[in-house]
Amino acid sequence: MRDPAGWPVFRRCGRGEFGVARVVVLGAGIAGHTAALHLRRMLAKEHQVTVVSPNSKWNWIPSNIWVGVGRMTTDQVTFALAPVYRRQRIEFHQALATELHPEGSPSNNAPYVSVRYTDPKRAGETGEITYDYLINATGPKLNFAATPGLGPDANSVSVCTPDHAREAAERFAETVGKLKQGIRQRLVVGVGHGTCTCEGAAFEYCFNVEHELRMAGVRDLADVTYLTNEYELGDFGVGGMIFHQNGFETTSKLWTESLFRERGVKAIVQAHVESVEPGTIHYEQLDGSKNSLDFDFAMLLPPFRGADLKAFDSTGNEISSEVFAPSGFMKVDADYTERPYEQWSAQDWPNTYESAAYPNIFAVGIAFAPPHQISKPRQSPNGTLITPAPPRTGMPSGIMGKTAARTIADRIANGASASAHRASMATIGAGCVASSGMGLRNGTAAAMTMYPVVPDFKRFPGTGRSAIDTFGEIGLAGHWVKYMLHVMFIYKARALPGWYLIPE
Amino acid sequence: MDQAAADIKNAPLPTQRTLRLRQNLAFQLWRFIILNLRFAKIIAKGAK
Numbered sequence: 001m002r003d004p005a006g007w008p009v010f011r012r013c014g015r016g017e018f019g020v021a022r023v024v025v026l027g028a029g030i031a032g033h034t035a036a037l038h039l040r041r042m043l044a045k046e047h048q049v050t051v052v053s054p055n056s057k058w059n060w061i062p063s064n065i066w067v068g069v070g071r072m073t074t075d076q077v078t079f080a081l082a083p084v085y086r087r088q089r090i091e092f093h094q095a096l097a098t099e100l101h102p103e104g105s106p107s108n109n110a111p112y113v114s115v116r117y118t119d120p121k122r123a124g125e126t127g128e129i130t131y132d133y134l135i136n137a138t139g140p141k142l143n144f145a146a147t148p149g150l151g152p153d154a155n156s157v158s159v160c161t162p163d164h165a166r167e168a169a170e171r172f173a174e175t176v177g178k179l180k181q182g183i184r185q186r187l188v189v190g191v192g193h194g195t196c197t198c199e200g201a202a203f204e205y206c207f208n209v210e211h212e213l214r215m216a217g218v219r220d221l222a223d224v225t226y227l228t229n230e231y232e233l234g235d236f237g238v239g240g241m242i243f244h245q246n247g248f249e250t251t252s253k254l255w256t257e258s259l260f261r262e263r264g265v266k267a268i269v270q271a272h273v274e275s276v277e278p279g280t281i282h283y284e285q286l287d288g289s290k291n292s293l294d295f296d297f298a299m300l301l302p303p304f305r306g307a308d309l310k311a312f313d314s315t316g317n318e319i320s321s322e323v324f325a326p327s328g329f330m331k332v333d334a335d336y337t338e339r340p341y342e343q344w345s346a347q348d349w350p351n352t353y354e355s356a357a358y359p360n361i362f363a364v365g366i367a368f369a370p371p372h373q374i375s376k377p378r379q380s381p382n383g384t385l386i387t388p389a390p391p392r393t394g395m396p397s398g399i400m401g402k403t404a405a406r407t408i409a410d411r412i413a414n415g416a417s418a419s420a421h422r423a424s425m426a427t428i429g430a431g432c433v434a435s436s437g438m439g440l441r442n443g444t445a446a447a448m449t450m451y452p453v454v455p456d457f458k459r460f461p462g463t464g465r466s467a468i469d470t471f472g473e474i475g476l477a478g479h480w481v482k483y484m485l486h487v488m489f490i491y492k493a494r495a496l497p498g499w500y501l502i503p504e
Numbered sequence: 505m506d507q508a509a510a511d512i513k514n515a516p517l518p519t520q521r522t523l524r525l526r527q528n529l530a531f532q533l534w535r536f537i538i539l540n541l542r543f544a545k546i547i548a549k550g551a552k
């Protein structure tokens with residue numbers, strides 16, 4: 001079914017039957033929405049751009065943290081997608097993709113995606129959407145089920161979606177209410193499994209909670225604990241960082257510990273949460289010990305896995321294991337050979353995000369399968385893996401979305417053999433701002449940049465990252481940056497005039 | 505006391521001057537410019 005170059009034979013030139021190409025983007029998050037907007041801008045009018053996503057609204061996820069402490073409403077971090085897509089002439093299906101048929105099927109010659117509509121007007125309907133190029137940007141499935149008792153339907157709260165964050169804010173307000181009555185409260189913020197990612201978000205929420213407690217004048221009655229799978233504080237799933245400060249090299253560990261000391265926040269590291277009962281978290285630590293922690297309020301992020309997508313060949317045989325890694329994320333142009341940590345290299349990381357099985361499919365943002373972690377993997381004596389999964393944060397996710405869009409636009413314009421654009425996480429950096437408080441004067445933030453995200457010890461012997469471009473700083477300025485990013489990225493995502501001038 | 509608690513206990517605390525600078529509007533305006541330049545540089549490197 002492939003030509004010598006590996007292209008499906010039914011789409012040699014990368015265009016649909018009448019010279020009109022159809023690009024389908026699955027997921028309207030940071031990566032998918034960025035890809036769709038750029039595609040529409042780069043492609044000639046006759047080509048179609050279609051987005052399939054289950055939610056009617058776009059969400060600037062980083063600001064869910066502020067919703068989670070009651071400083072923003074869900075309306076301030078979301079907007080309706082349909083009017084934006086209508087204005088941009090992007091076709092929008094409010095639906096969940098359920099199956100990929102990259103070779104078509106006996107009844108449908110063209111590659112297609114099966115979808116189930118979540119649009120209330122078409123609820124329960126199913127459909128097939130054909131494509132010439134497909135971008136999988138379905139992000140994470142929030143895998144609360146991996147830890148019994150974890151999540152907003154059970155015994156802890158989350159800030160991963162606007163609704164989760166609103167509920168977290170309500171529970172947090174109740175906790176503050178009890179503190180105001182003089183009742184001591186134990187607050188736990190962190191991650192709910194040994195293989196979670198997004199420790200930066202948990203860290204940020206923890207310091208927002210701590211800040212709000214101080215603002216409410218009840219800090220002295222509250223025990224705040226950060227519970228994490230990181231080997232040490234400041235790891236953030238990227239194996240920690242080395243900063244240069246005042247003529248010294250310092251570690252992100254020491255920098256983070258200093259903040260914990262200053263704010264009186266306790267930390268439990270190297271922890272895999274085994275279960276969450278009402279009021280009690282049970283966890284195992286890397287030394288094999290099993291412990292429990294009582295709480296009145298617990299925000300624990302879930303582990304992620306890939307969206308529930310299956311893939312089938314032209315005869316209807318399931319080929320999910322060829323297309324997806326066991327984690328459910330899509331296999332791309334990474335080197336997935338299993339190797340010990342000491343042999344990991346920056347070259348293992350993908351550049352083009354083309355599917356390993358079908359070159360007209362791309363997976364970007366959280367949806368692509370990383371070759372391995374960035375932090376050193378560690379197991380407890382009981383065989384439990386307690387290591388952060390690699391973070392794929394907003395900036396890299398947006399860059400990957402744009403990179404796939406540029407490759408596809410080139411191939412539609414110049415033929416399918418046009419070479420792919422590249423953006424490896426070992427050649428792009430990331431900025432991360434953990435900000436608390438609100439307003440011009442009343443806030444503070446820990447701002448960090450790292451370059452590159454995946455350390456490259458050949459280019460940067462010693463630390464694997466550029467000493468100049470990897471840094472951390474605490475202060476009000478970082479808080480302004482975070483608020484500016486909130487305003488800018490919502491403006492950009494709304495595709496308002498000049499949106500494309502705002503970088504990813 | 506476990507290792508994480510011991511490490512936090514031994515971590516350096518910012519001086520009063522550092523704490524003041526972190527909230528000082530003029531100094532933070534300067535840092536805001538620097539932070540934006542740093543972010544812009546990271547973005548530019550990623551876009552190469």
Ligand SMILES: Cc1cc2nc3c(=O)[nH]c(=O)nc-3n(C[C@H](O)[C@H](O)[C@H](O)COP(=O)(O)OP(=O)(O)OC[C@H]3O[C@@H](n4cnc5c(N)ncnc54)[C@H](O)[C@@H]3O)c2cc1C
Pocket residue numbers: 026027028029030031032052053054055061062063064065095096097098137138139140159160198201307308309364365366367392393394395397431432433
């Ligand atoms: C609380 C929190 C705070 C964060 N803060 C920061 C921060 O400060 N800075 C930063 O850089 N990063 C931050 N991140 C990480 C950032 O949000 C992610 O890196 C980013 O959202 C990843 O983009 P994505 O497009 O891959 O996934 P998402 O943004 O999650 O988008 C995935 C999209 O796919 C859709 N989808 C899911 N399943 C299907 C399906 N089957 N079919 C079709 N569509 C589907 C979803 O509805 C969604 O629209 C934070 C994350 C969290 C959870």
